[in-house]
Structure formats: C-alpha cells, structure tokens
Amino acid sequence: MDETRSVKIQVRGLSKVFGKQPKKALELRDQGLKRPEILEKTGQTLGLSNISFDVYEGELLVIMGLSGSGKSTLIRCLNRLIDTTEGDIIIDGENIPTLGEKALLECRRRHFSMVFQNFALFPHRTVQQNAEFGLEIRGIDKVERRDIAHTALKQVGLEGWEDAYPNQLSGGMQQRVGLARALANDASVLLMDEAFSALDPLIRKDMQQELLQLQSKMQKTTVFITHDLDEALNIGDRIVLLKDGEIVQIGTPEEILTQPADDYVRRFIEGVDRSRVLTAESAMRPVRTTARSSDGPRTALHRMRDHSIDSIYVTDRDRHLLGLLEAETASRAIEAKAETITDYLTQDFRKVPPEEPLQNLFAMFSEKSFPIAVVDKQQRLLGVVVKGAVLDELARAGEQ
Amino acid sequence: MDIPRIPLGNWIEGGLNWLTSEYSLVTRGISRFTQTGINSLNDSLMWLPEWALLAIIALLCWKIASIRLAIGAAAGLALIWNLGLWNPMIETLTLVVIATFVAVVIALPVGIAAALSERLYRLIMPALDFMQTMPAFVYLIPAIPFFGIGSVSAIFATVIFSMPPAIRFTTLGIRQVPVELIEAADAYGATRGQKLVKVQLPLSLPTIMAGINQTIMLALSMVVIAAMIGADGLGSEVWRAIQRLRPGDGFEAGIAVVILAMLLDRLTQSLRKSRQ
Numbered sequence: 243m244d245e246t247r248s249v250k251i252q253v254r255g256l257s258k259v260f261g262k263q264p265k266k267a268l269e270l271r272d273q274g275l276k277r278p279e280i281l282e283k284t285g286q287t288l289g290l291s292n293i294s295f296d297v298y299e300g301e302l303l304v305i306m307g308l309s310g311s312g313k314s315t316l317i318r319c320l321n322r323l324i325d326t327t328e329g330d331i332i333i334d335g336e337n338i339p340t341l342g343e344k345a346l347l348e349c350r351r352r353h354f355s356m357v358f359q360n361f362a363l364f365p366h367r368t369v370q371q372n373a374e375f376g377l378e379i380r381g382i383d384k385v386e387r388r389d390i391a392h393t394a395l396k397q398v399g400l401e402g403w404e405d406a407y408p409n410q411l412s413g414g415m416q417q418r419v420g421l422a423r424a425l426a427n428d429a430s431v432l433l434m435d436e437a438f439s440a441l442d443p444l445i446r447k448d449m450q451q452e453l454l455q456l457q458s459k460m461q462k463t464t465v466f467i468t469h470d471l472d473e474a475l476n477i478g479d480r481i482v483l484l485k486d487g488e489i490v491q492i493g494t495p496e497e498i499l500t501q502p503a504d505d506y507v508r509r510f511i512e513g514v515d516r517s518r519v520l521t522a523e524s525a526m527r528p529v530r531t532t533a534r535s536s537d538g539p540r541t542a543l544h545r546m547r548d549h550s551i552d553s554i555y556v557t558d559r560d561r562h563l564l565g566l567l568e569a570e571t572a573s574r575a576i577e578a579k580a581e582t583i584t585d586y587l588t589q590d591f592r593k594v595p596p597e598e599p600l601q602n603l604f605a606m607f608s609e610k611s612f613p614i615a616v617v618d619k620q621q622r623l624l625g626v627v628v629k630g631a632v633l634d635e636l637a638r639a640g641e642q
Numbered sequence: 643m644d645i646p647r648i649p650l651g652n653w654i655e656g657g658l659n660w661l662t663s664e665y666s667l668v669t670r671g672i673s674r675f676t677q678t679g680i681n682s683l684n685d686s687l688m689w690l691p692e693w694a695l696l697a698i699i700a701l702l703c704w705k706i707a708s709i710r711l712a713i714g715a716a717a718g719l720a721l722i723w724n725l726g727l728w729n730p731m732i733e734t735l736t737l738v739v740i741a742t743f744v745a746v747v748i749a750l751p752v753g754i755a756a757a758l759s760e761r762l763y764r765l766i767m768p769a770l771d772f773m774q775t776m777p778a779f780v781y782l783i784p785a786i787p788f789f790g791i792g793s794v795s796a797i798f799a800t801v802i803f804s805m806p807p808a809i810r811f812t813t814l815g816i817r818q819v820p821v822e823l824i825e826a827a828d829a830y831g832a833t834r835g836q837k838l839v840k841v842q843l844p845l846s847l848p849t850i851m852a853g854i855n856q857t858i859m860l861a862l863s864m865v866v867i868a869a870m871i872g873a874d875g876l877g878s879e880v881w882r883a884i885q886r887l888r889p890g891d892g893f894e895a896g897i898a899v900v901i902l903a904m905l906l907d908r909l910t911q912s913l914r915k916s917r918q
C-alpha cells in the first residue's frame with residue numbers, strides 16, 4: 243500500500259474481553275488458546291484479540307468478517323462506545339483508551355461521526371433536527387447548524403424532506419438521514435457499522451454508488467463494516483478481514499482476491515481462482531450510449547449529461563470504434579465552434595478482446611479510469627467493463 | 643409460652659411524636675406556606691365569575707383536545723354550577739392541582755434518578771409498593787399531628803398517596819428508550835445532561851404523561867376522602883350528606899366529583915396524545 247499517505251488512526255495490540263476477569267482470558271489467549279476454548283474455560287468472550295492496523299487519511303477502509311467475528315466490537319472500540327481491555331488506539335496523537343471522561347466527549351465530537359445498521363434516528367425529531375444533532379451537541383448556533391444540515395441533506399438527496407419525521411420515510415431514505423447526520427457533523431472520521439445491510443439489494447447498490455461518489459468528492463476517512471464480500475470489494479480501498487476476533491488479512495480488494503493469506507480467506511472468496519478462466523466478456527456490460535463521428539459536440543455532450551458520464555465512446559455507423567471523447571474536450575469543441583467531433587477524439591484508453599482474462603484487467607484501470615472497451619476482431623464495440631464490474635464478477639463467481 | 647406482642651404501633655407513634663416535636667418549626671412553616679398557596683389559588687379561581695371560568699376551561703379543552711370535550715366540559719360544569727356546588731368544586735380542584743404539582747415536582751427527579759442508577763432503582767421500587775398498597779386513610783392520621791386538621795394535611799396525605807405512579811412511569815419511560823438511540827447520542831459526544839434533555843426525556847414524555855394522569859386521578863380520589871380530616875370541597879359535601887343521612891345531596895356531590903374526574907382525565911390524556 244501507499245506508504246507515503248499519512249496515518250489517521252493507529253490501532254495497536256487491541257484486545258477486548260467481554261466478562262469480569264479479562265486478565266485470565268488474556269492469559270489463556272497468550273498460551274495459544276482460541277475464542278471457543280477460552281469461552282468454555284472462563285465463560286468469557288474474547289471479542290477481539292491483538293488487533294493492529296492503520297487507517298490512512300482519506301481512505302475508505304472496509305472491515306469484513308462473518309457475523310460474530312467482532313466487527314461491531316472493533317468499530318465501537320474506536321470511539322469507545324465499548325471500553326477496550328488492552329491496546330492503543332491513537333488518533334492525532336491522542337490515545338483513546340486512556341482519555342478522561344471530558345477528553346473522550348471532546349474526542350468523539352471532533353473525530354467521529356457514526357452511521358448505524360438500524361439507522362438509530364431520533365423518532366421525535368424531524369429529518370432536519372436529526373441531521374443537526376451532532377452540531378447541536380457541539381453547541382453550534384442555530385442559524386449556522388441549519389445551513390450545514392441543509393447542505394448535508396442536499397448531498398444525500400433529501401432536499402424537501404426537512405420537516406418529515408423518520409417514520410414517514412422508507413428504509414433507504416432513513417439511512418440517508420443517518421448519513422446526513424454524520425456528514426453534517428463534519429468529524430474527521432466516518433464510522434459505518436453495516437450501514438447498508440438492512441436495505442434491500444437494489445437500494446443498497448445505489449447507496450454504495452453514492453457513498454463512492456461522496457467519497458471521491460470529500461475524501462473523508464471512512465471505516466466501513468460489512469459482512470458482505472461483494473460490498474467490500476465494491477467500495478473498499480483496502481479491506482481488513484476479521485475472523486473470531488483476529489485479523490486474517492489486510493489488503494486491497496485485488497490483493498485479497500489474488501493473494502489470499504490463508505485457507506480461511508481462500509474459502510471466503512472460494513471459486514475466485516476461476517478468475518483465471520473468467521474473461522472480459524463475462525464482466526462486460528452493454529454500452530449505454532455512444533456518439534457518432536458525425537455528431538456535433540453539443541449532441542455528444544448532451545448524451546454524456548443524460549447518462550451522467552464524463553466520457554463517451556465514438557463509433558461509425560457500423561459500430562466500429564473510432565475513439566473516446568471526454569466531456570472537457572467536447573466543451574472545448576463547442577467553444578471552437580467545431581461542426582463535428584472527429585478532430586477531438588483521444589485514443590488514450592484501453593481496449594481488449596472479449597476473451598481477455600479478467601485478472602489482466604485489474605492493472606488496466608488507469609488514474610482516469612475510463613471504462614475498458616471490449617472490441618471484436620473487426621474493432622466493433624461490443625461493450626465496456628467498469629472497475630466495479632470486474633470485482634463484482636469475481637465475487638459472484640466466489641459465491642457460486 | 644406467650645410470645646410478647648411486638649409493639650410496632652408504639653414505635654411508629656413514638657417516631658412520629660419525636661418528628662412532630664423536633665420539626666414543629668419546619669412543619670409550621672410548610673403549613674403556613676401551603677395554606678397561603680391554597681387560599682390564593684382558591685380566591686383567584688372564585689374571583690372569576692362562574693361563566694368566565696367555564697368558558698376558559700371549555701376553550702382550553704377545545705384547543706388541547708376536541709370540540710366534543712369542550713361541549714362536554716361546558717355541560718358538566720354548568721350542571722355543577724346549577725346544583726350550587728361551584729365553590730366546593732373549585733376547592734377540590736385547587737387541592738388536586740396543588741397536590742399534583744408538588745407530587746410531580748418530587749416525582750420527576752426521583753424517577754429520573756431511579757432510571758439512571760440501578761442501586762437507587764432497587765431502593766425506591768419497594769418503597770413505592772409500600773406507599774401504594776398502604777390503605778389511603780392511614781396517611782391521614784400522621785398528617786394531623788404534623789399539619790393539624792384541614793387542607794394542608796389533606797395535601798400532605800394526597801401527595802404521598804398519589805406520587806408513586808408519576809415516579810414509576812418516569813423511570814419506566816426513561817428505561818424504555820432504545821439502547822441504539824442512547825448509543826447514537828453517545829457516539830456524537832453528548833454529555834449525560836444532553837442525553838437526558840435531548841433524547842431520554844422527550845422520548846419518555848408520553849409515558850411520563852400517563853403517569854401524571856394516574857397521579858391526578860389518585861389525587862382526586864384522595865382529596866375527596868380527606869374530607870374526613872377537614873379538607874374543604876366536594877368531599878366535605880359528601881361527608882355532610884352522610885352525617886345528615888341525605889343520599890340525594892351525597893349523590894349530587896358525587897356526580898360533581900365524577901364530572902371533574904372525567905374532565906381532568908380526558909384533558910391530560912389528550913395532552914399526552916398531542917405530544918406524540
């Protein structure tokens with residue numbers, strides 16, 4: 243991973259025992275016993291054991307694991323909704339487990355916003371008042387917090403719902419309020435505990451997409467918990483894999499898929515080795531819209547706007563791929579009063595045949611990450627592959 | 643072998659005597675203060691012409707509840723006026739209002755404290771059971787040495803008798819607030835006070851109002867019984883009817899109590915619903 247990025251949160255040797263004699267449980271742990279044996283011997287649950295990892299500034303870190311693996315415990319240790327048993331959690335030079343009561347409140351206000359699985363909205367407060375909660379707690383004055391909350395609600399697409407109460411909203415909308423409450427607070431870290439798990443699959447996909455968009459705009463340091471591999475691969479910059487309260491692997495989605503640390507991870511992503519037989523065709527999607535070489539720049543730009551994309555593939559009448567037009571370039575063409583877009587195309591994109599192995603595609607997503615074009619032997623555009631689709635396809639293969 | 647009888651009664655009496663003599667200054671102070679409160683509330687309610695107060699109450703019912711309750715209230719109060727029971731009704735209302743006010747002022751902090759501290763909870767709940775199951779009349783007896791015959795004693799006994807539901811429901815309401823919401827408040831760095839004011843109390847308000855409603859009903863019943871120790875009001879009308887064996891008068895006063903009870907009950911209930 244990128245070693246030059248600054249570290250926002252440093253977690254070192256963190257353990258959590260649920261029970262009255264944590265020392266005893268940790269002793270057994272040090273003798274090499276695992277969670278089930280410790281539970282049997284002492285009646286105490288080793289929730290987390292010797293967890294160490296970093297959260298980088300601006301990244302979206304996913305913590306993934308099966309139910310009961312300790313994800314909720316871990317995220318609650320970060321803002322100390324749960325007291326830790328041993329270990330350090332350092333954020334901006336402060337060690338959270340050792341903070342006094344006052345300093346802890348201050349630390350939570352400054353550093354942490356949280357989004358909950360079951361939304362945890364205040365039923366007696368309107369959408370607006372819910373979004374204002376964090377600011378109100380911090381004593382921000384009325385006018386200012388109304389504006390900030392309003393902006394946050396706009397960001398999550400809830401403009402016009404300010405005066406509704408949570409029980410008047412659908413699940414997806416309620417979680418948008420939860421997200422707005424967190425965004426309005428403008429703390430330095432966003433904690434999301436299975437924030438989308440209670441939503442139905444379609445809405446869940448939408449929310450993931452929106453979170454990614456927000457993330458690319460705001461670069462907020464985010465710790466996101468999920469039990470769902472698909473979700474983790476889709477949104478995570480890096481993934482921490484938990485099992486029975488221990489870390490089994492930390493890595494980018496690609497690393498986890500291509501170099502699983504042990505059998506557990508391998509089973510988790512089982513079948514994914516089939517990525518070697520999976521091809522670009524399997525992850526390919528039909529092109530939603532293309533432009534013709536004879537089109538004017540305005541038409542092309544209009545199509546991009548309609549489909550919320552910022553580049554468009556250009557073909558001739560027989561769908562032969564001619565090049566790619568970026569929105570920026572199209573604008574310049576309009577300024578230059580160009581009749582057609584032919585002179586403004588770029589060839590700076592990737593194209594692959596349908597039988598290209600999927601794993602080769604990882605490396606191709608450049609900084610600008612245009613979709614990869616899939617073309618047949620005659621250079622006819624068959625479809626495109628976007629980054630998420632590669633991972634989705636691998637994940638789906640893993641589930642089968 | 644004879645087991646000697648435990649002189650429980652003697653001990654309690656001794657304790658009460660000691661309390662009355664030791665704290666006579668305090669009790670006399672409380673007595674004078676309360677009596678002034680009763681008198682001024684009575685005076686101001688009676689200073690208003692009957693029709694004016696009737697209109698105010700009906701309007702209040704309309705605003706808070708419904709036009710139906712407003713009409714019912716107006717009709718009921720008009721009947722009381724017509725029966726010549728207006729002033730006793732005011733006296734009873736005054737006692738209920740003051741007793742409820744004192745009971746709630748004590749009950750809220752106690753109920754909140756019991757909700758937040760497990761220790762206090764285990765201490766207070768049995769005490770409440772005791773207060774509620776003890777026959778109501780028994781409270782009247784120690785009230786007299788403390789505050790003498792009359793309305794102050796009535797209020798003292800009424801407060802003790804009617805307070806438990808307000809405490810109990812306050813505790814219950816706060817404990818019923820879902821843990822996720824407490825967690826959410828904590829996560830955003832709320833202090834204990836902020837949690838209480840912004841989350842726990844607003845969410846338990848309907849439950850607390852249900853407790854206050856019960857407190858009012860208990861207060862009304864006790865205030866009527868307190869006629870036995872010289873409290874003014876509808877109760878003393880009933881008491882007089884009993885002594886003179888005039889069932890008609892007794893029922894008239896009884897019906898006035900029922901009207902007052904229904905009015906207070908519906909009014910506080912709709913107050914609760916409108917808050918939800």
Ligand SMILES: Nc1ncnc2c1ncn2[C@@H]1O[C@H](COP(=O)(O)OP(=O)(O)O)[C@@H](O)[C@H]1O
Nearest residue numbers: 260287289307308309310311312313314315316
């Ligand atoms: N308050 C608690 N008391 C005792 N055990 C707990 C408590 N909270 C969680 N646990 C245990 O710790 C383990 C991890 O739980 P959790 O962090 O909720 O898992 P996840 O969120 O990954 O499903 C589970 O075995 C759970 O039973």
Ligand SMILES: [Mg+2]
Nearest residue numbers: 313314315436
């Ligand atoms: Mg969980």
